[in-house]
Amino acid sequence: MRKHIALLCFGLIFIVSSNIVGALIIFDINSHRNVDSNILPIDQSPLVDEEHNSGETSIATIVEPTIYELIDDLIEKIQDSLEECWRKPAGNRKNTMINKLTTLKDMVSLNNLEGAYDKLLHDIKPKLTGLKTDENEEEWGNGTFKNPWVICDDLDFQIDCNEILYLLKNFNQLY
Numbered sequence: 001m002r003k004h005i006a007l008l009c010f011g012l013i014f015i016v017s018s019n020i021v022g023a024l025i026i027f028d029i030n031s032h033r034n035v036d037s038n039i040l041p042i043d044q045s046p047l048v049d050e051e052h053n054s055g056e057t058s059i060a061t062i063v064e065p066t067i068y069e070l071i072d073d074l075i076e077k078i079q080d081s082l083e084e085c086w087r088k089p090a091g092n093r094k095n096t097m098i099n100k101l102t103t104l105k106d107m108v109s110l111n112n113l114e115g116a117y118d119k120l121l122h123d124i125k126p127k128l129t130g131l132k133t134d135e136n137e138e139e140w141g142n143g144t145f146k147n148p149w150v151i152c153d154d155l156d157f158q159i160d161c162n163e164i165l166y167l168l169k170n171f172n173q174l175y
Helices: 004-034 067-080 090-109 112-127 158-169
Strands: 129-133 137-144
Touching: 067 090, 067 158, 090 112, 112 129, 112 158
Parallel strands: none
Antiparallel strands: 129 137
């Protein structure tokens, strides 16, 4: 009888510990599955900048934000911005801009990179920055948008727009 109880206890301990280990493994797998970065295979990775390479052998992880992450970051900045920094009706303008950026993401997902670039350059960036400039700050038109939607100087969406424009324009060379 004692052998049966000992065997039963051992079996229960084994089953419980196996379930705990299994749960930890599944948790670890799921937590890694949510990581979204574009780490490229070695043959597709960008070249090391010779000027900043000390000649020592090192292993570096290159993690660049994706176009989607940059657009999501811009959407979040717009949502977090004060309504006083937008022309009236501020709420409508913020929502409209978020819709434009969501459309931009849809265009990227459909691989319409040229259309997405044009939309950001001609429709979105001028309203956010008051500038008619490309990702290199080269002017088009007269260089100034007369009625920008954002009126606070401290909301600087220019860098965000330029990063996204650069990735859209150079997507095929970068990826």
